[in-house]
Amino acid sequence: MFETNVVRTSTFGQLSCMLSYLLRLNRCKQLRSDYAIEKGAMVDLCVMRRRGAVFALSFMLIVSNSLARAQVPLPVMPLPATAVQGTGSLLVDPGLQIVFEGYTEPRLERARTRFFNVLSRETGAPTIPARTSKEVKFIIKTAGPSAIVQQLREDESYHLEVTATGVLLTAPNPLGILHGLQTFLQLVHSTPEGYAVATVTIDDKPRFPWRGLMIDTGRHFIPLEVIRENLDGMEAVKMNVFHWHLSEDQGFRIESKIFPLLQEKGSDGLYYTQDQVRGILQYARDRGIRVVPEFDMPCHTTSWFVGYPDLASGSGPYQIERRWGVFDPAMDPTRESTYQFLDQFVGEMTALFPDAYFHIGGDECNGKEWDANPRIKKYMQTNHLRDNAALQAYFTGRVQKLVAKHHKTTVGWDEVLQSDTPHDVVIQSWRGPDSLAEAARRGYRGILSAGYYLDLNQSAADHYAVDPLANGMPALSPAQRANILGGEATMWTEFVSPENINSRIWPRAAAIAERLWSTQDVKDINSMYRRLDTLSQKLAYYDLPYQSVSEQMLRRLSSYTDSPSLQVLASVVQPPRDYAREDLKPYDVFSPLNRLVDTVPPESDKAREFNEIAARIAAGKAVSADWQKAHQWLVLWRDNDAVLQPLLTKSSLTTELVPLSRNLSQTATIGLFALDTLQNNQRVSVKMQKEQMSKLKELENPEAVLVNMVVPGVEVLVRAARTR
């Protein structure tokens, strides 16, 4: 699919370049909209045009074929700030030699090893140090070191030049080199002559300095190996903050040497030792990634209280929470012993985590334990704390001072922002752009997470559309805008296990990574999906084979029959969006996440494609391949149920899919009827259309916690079959 689009788009690109030269008009923007050319291509064309008339003309005449291939957005995610594409290619020999000129350090040498490992997997060719090509050199020049502890606004820029004979990668410090190596790896592709990179000159730097991924390791413990896989993925897409959510009602996940009962009683034995954490910190630093730990308080803290009930506002005893939700247990903000404990604890953790930022959570306090404790009520009266929000603000203020005492800057969720919050606290917004803008206006720095919740099963396009500095955001001054540091994708883990977490984070996190790295005008959704598809395949070479894991889970569901009919069903259903899942079926910590809902990706590519085709058909813009595909798929979906049903009843894992499979068949039957009607230029009666729409409404209801995603496309067809 990528290939096709490349060629089509580039033909337009070629045409527009010629036109713009001949007419001597500087109207790239109009041309772009006239010819529906992708933004990326257009930028490049404009850059090239500036090089002069002769060049552009000879280019057109002599090497139009090469041009045709070259002038599309680079198959890179995130898209670089600027890229000027040339006409030749560099063949990537397995013996490619990387030479460091100027400053170097062990981290860069490890990056080179990692680069060769990925390249070796990507091409299947061995990289043996002894065999280095003398001809093709990959020269790396770094001006000097980066900070010992990676800083928030460090320069991450790089300059990458690929010619037909070599590569030059320069950067002010190693961070840019790390990014440039990743860009190069993404540029490698297979050609009839061998693996190659098309010649290009890239100058790149991030739009936002804070590009994070949060993983909640409290609700489900996530093994170190999976953490490392995600750090690899983050490196590939240039994310630079791993936000490690380490404590929850359901588990306290890190070793404390001062308060060992935290992990001993609060984790079921599932926690990270400090040595393991140090390993992760090193692993992250190697990849240009800061690690910000989060200890959520004063609520979401049940697991702390199992070992240390005196911290709590209730009377205990406490057990590790096994359900999902918002619970009553909360730290007691009124006792000095709480702050003495936290002082020691924060001291221990800030010594372990070198990053300048320290996340204290602060979300979702229901206040019930406070309300129920007369001593706390009395304290609030005495100290003029008029409500629980004020009590929490008091707590946050105290903890923030402890954090500052240990030389760190506090980060907290929306709730920590109160009238007297110190101005160096960073606000992480789960509420939305408004609260973020509000914070920025008041002089607080902020990070956007609303819109980047990977657990809500939204599409990559949905996340992609969310901009920390959206146009819709009320006007901010330049200084206020600078307060918006970036954003973080968040992976809350009620409904993910170590097995499927990667298929929830990836590839969608890459769309968010692009939003945070690339310039604001990079927002073509088709281009994003094409490049996301390419990246998805490449991530397998980063030990992130999440697609294979999904296939394996599907095999398990089919009792190892490799059932194509189960694959057909799986390809068009999705978990419900937002928080619908928890209402459809009871879940807790012990629930096996081994059903189809846990296996399919959060976004169905097949359904998206069908719904796009349906839209083109309804709009009268379909080509004959559209009609063919729609018909073929609808027949497949209609007939699939008959084949699939006997398999479904064989296993306790699949019996729940019986109605869902039937739904798909019924949906397809309606769709086929509409399609035939349209194809024969007929119209259905109002009555029948009504009946069909109401039936489709039913078919849209989730079954087995899954949504049949082709219903919207069929609805479009049915509507068109009446109106057209």
Next chain:
Amino acid sequence: MFETNVVRTSTFGQLSCMLSYLLRLNRCKQLRSDYAIEKGAMVDLCVMRRRGAVFALSFMLIVSNSLARAQVPLPVMPLPATAVQGTGSLLVDPGLQIVFEGYTEPRLERARTRFFNVLSRETGAPTIPARTSKEVKFIIKTAGPSAIVQQLREDESYHLEVTATGVLLTAPNPLGILHGLQTFLQLVHSTPEGYAVATVTIDDKPRFPWRGLMIDTGRHFIPLEVIRENLDGMEAVKMNVFHWHLSEDQGFRIESKIFPLLQEKGSDGLYYTQDQVRGILQYARDRGIRVVPEFDMPCHTTSWFVGYPDLASGSGPYQIERRWGVFDPAMDPTRESTYQFLDQFVGEMTALFPDAYFHIGGDECNGKEWDANPRIKKYMQTNHLRDNAALQAYFTGRVQKLVAKHHKTTVGWDEVLQSDTPHDVVIQSWRGPDSLAEAARRGYRGILSAGYYLDLNQSAADHYAVDPLANGMPALSPAQRANILGGEATMWTEFVSPENINSRIWPRAAAIAERLWSTQDVKDINSMYRRLDTLSQKLAYYDLPYQSVSEQMLRRLSSYTDSPSLQVLASVVQPPRDYAREDLKPYDVFSPLNRLVDTVPPESDKAREFNEIAARIAAGKAVSADWQKAHQWLVLWRDNDAVLQPLLTKSSLTTELVPLSRNLSQTATIGLFALDTLQNNQRVSVKMQKEQMSKLKELENPEAVLVNMVVPGVEVLVRAARTR
């Protein structure tokens, strides 16, 4: 496919049991051949019959359905020595509680953790220590510890009882427990009620005490991670010796602290540190696996000489060998300094590896360096060493004494067996059963590897047919038979990389594991293939996702298009057998192993199935589904080329496949013609048949180092179309 066969076979089983009871005839063997019942099922039926008439009858009448499912060989590989299957099932709750009664040790607790990890992956259900079911208990009783260093003939037996309410696993020592846990994991399967194990009582023990897998880490360095994956696979199929081939002309792969230039100059930096080796030793011991290191000498030793040229018979200098083959460099057996070096080296390595056995290689000396060295020639004359074999025997004798001095027993390849070889030397036979029998007759203990060479791309059935105590072997006395310790699958690594090695070793090594564990009469090939298929799927839960890796490699070949047409071609081709590959194309250490030949499994399941169908058609024994399938597949293969060709020319990795794809199409065209002729009860002319056969002969020639495996089936059809 497995399901279908189970039901069909068991219906026969049921019938035979009833008949055998009613007729009061003890003629299980005849019945088996009459009804084509599988051996395993028959054994069980005969066992059950001994329990008496009433039981057998009520069984038949009341629970015939359950019986129908139960009376087939257990889906376990290797098949246990005896198994009596019951009628109910034990539901495998994720909270299944394992209780140790009697002796226990940390290794058993780690085995429990590992058991739960695999079970958790197999079922997709979390295992959380805090949640253990009080009802379903899995009781483990171990009489006492095993030896501190695992011994060759230690008792590995176990007794496993699964009832509808619990499990009892007993064994004389932890080795049997490890095996019993693996058997249980393989018995778990999905039912409409949930994951379950059918009730059964198993008494199991191995036929041979030495069941090994050799991995050559010299020619291609194999990372630790892959070694660990293979130890996991070995545990799953009860193999108990990891033979670690650590040095080769192409690389010296282990750290020596006494002679550091061995790894520093002989490994390209690709070697295992002693700490890493200790990690592997612990990992293997945890899985009931002995580790036997091999240092191949006096030949295959070029890499030693890069750092220590004085060891060599030639004048040097030496470089790490980059080609494949048999090379001239050989140790100098005539200098005392050689033995002084080896004494120290063997001392260092025997201290590192605790196993009682130490492999000194000894294969493939071409003697050229000895011939070329006048000093060596003179020494031979002086010492009455009449030829190079005698010189090598002298060397082996000296080294064997060094090994013995360090309290180890020498193992060597066939060549080490000479007239005066000490009787405790163990012979590993790469030459074949005859040399093994010869050794056993002369009182030497031996291990069979001929027939178990995984690098030769033979089928699982081929390996399965090779028995260390084959009937064809000249009669041996019981004592002589006891000299045959077992066998070893060998993975030589000229043509495998870390990426695809697992898909070369697995699943075929499991067929060899069964040959070495199960009783001699377990040899039904269909049963083996069915169980191998089930095991293949399960191995993914042991971190051995070799199938996913192949799929990923195929995606890379298709430039990420997920091309179904490339999959079609891939499904029916195989690498050539034996040593044909090296003659078809030049290869060396640097050759990328990223082509289709490196991607497809060594054995095409699809082609095997087609060829079986063709045989049934030719024999007039085909059912209508056979005709249908043959027709459908031949049409698919005929038409595939047209779709595939444009893709193939896009990448340098696939252009070589153009003729192969065309061959498949042409083969299928001939096959379809023959099929039609047969279906219409017509006959082709002798002339046409001749032409077709000669064309097929051509089509059988390898292309792109791959063999079109459906040619034999089509030949069968063409032959039948004339004779029938």
